[in-house]
Amino acid sequence: MVKIGVLALQGAVREHIKSIEASGAQAVVVKHAEDLAGIDGLILPGGESTTMRRLIDLYGMMEPLRAYAKAGHPMFGTCAGLILLAESLVGYDQSHIGVMDVTVERNSFGRQVDSFEAHLSIKGVAEDFPAVFIRAPHITEVGSKTDILCEHNGRIVMAQQGQYLGCSFHPELTDDHRITAYFVHQVENFINQTA
Numbered sequence: 001m002v003k004i005g006v007l008a009l010q011g012a013v014r015e016h017i018k019s020i021e022a023s024g025a026q027a028v029v030v031k032h033a034e035d036l037a038g039i040d041g042l043i044l045p046g047g048e049s050t051t052m053r054r055l056i057d058l059y060g061m062m063e064p065l066r067a068y069a070k071a072g073h074p075m076f077g078t079c080a081g082l083i084l085l086a087e088s089l090v091g092y093d094q095s096h097i098g099v100m101d102v103t104v105e106r107n108s109f110g111r112q113v114d115s116f117e118a119h120l121s122i123k124g125v126a127e128d129f130p131a132v133f134i135r136a137p138h139i140t141e142v143g144s145k146t147d148i149l150c151e152h153n154g155r156i157v158m159a160q161q162g163q164y165l166g167c168s169f170h171p172e173l174t175d176d177h178r179i180t181a182y183f184v185h186q187v188e189n190f191i192n193q194t195a
């Protein structure tokens with residue numbers, strides 16, 4: 001059974017754990033650098049990216065996370081997690097983990113619609129995925145090796161670049177586990193390729 005970690009410094013951790021288990025994988029809570037040893041993939045949850053970054057620094061997790069990413073392990077960032085993965089952020093000089101070839105803009109759906117739900121058609125995953133957006137970012141640009149998996153109202157809300165997957169919304173907040181299962185499959189394939 002593959003082991004999927006969830007970065008558990010802040011944000012929607014419990015829901016991701018539930019979704020990983022519902023997808024037939026083992027979930028591991030990741031709080032310290034040593035927790036990264038032995039996990040096959042990592043989910044960076046939604047929450048608030050500035051707070052999460054502060055906690056990552058406080059817990060001495062930035063270098064271990066970058067090293068984990070650079071070692072080529074699969075990573076899936078949801079909402080604030082996507083912001084952490086992005087190589088560039090609109091309006092900021094620096095990225096956070098900064099490994100996925102996308103540019104992300106924060107809070108891009110406007111204040112008047114802080115949160116909303118939409119049914120999305122996601123390439124290779126689902127035709128009608130119930131997606132919950134909460135102060136969601138979106139992807140403004142993708143690199144040549146990044147595959148766009150979903151757009152909503154002309155905005156890119158999910159993409160994949162090799163082992164890195166990111167989405168603007170919260171796939172863990174409903175009982176529809178198809179996106180988590182998709183990531184679990186990616187991790188399984190990745191292990192088989194590298195074994």
Ligand code: GLN
Binds near residue numbers: 049
């Ligand atoms: N707006 C948040 C940020 O910029 C992300 C929102 C979320 O993860 N639900 O970090």
